[in-house]
Amino acid sequence: MSALDSLLRTAMLHHHSGRLDEAEAHYRRILKTAPRHPQTLHLMGMLHLKRGEPKKAIGALKRAIRV
Numbered sequence: 001m002s003a004l005d006s007l008l009r010t011a012m013l014h015h016h017s018g019r020l021d022e023a024e025a026h027y028r029r030i031l032k033t034a035p036r037h038p039q040t041l042h043l044m045g046m047l048h049l050k051r052g053e054p055k056k057a058i059g060a061l062k063r064a065i066r067v
Contacts, residue, residue: 004030008040020047038067 001009011026024047030040045060 004034004037011040012043015043015047020051023047036067038064041067 007026007030011023011030014020014026015023024044027040027044027047030037031044034040041060041064045057045064048054048057048060
């Protein structure tokens with residue numbers, strides 16, 4: 001398993017456990033290394049939706065679709 005995969009797995013565990021701040025921090029670390037990582041962009045969009053931030057969610061989801 002690559003370091004990126006491990007970081008994504010940790011981020012997803014935080015996300016699914018409701019620790020959104022921790023998940024977002026991990027997603028942002030991934031996107032610094034791989035700004036076009038579609039799964040991370042999608043998950044970031046879902047995180048924003050869960051927080052009630054639809055504009056941010058739409059932006060992230062559009063980026064994921066374009067990738």
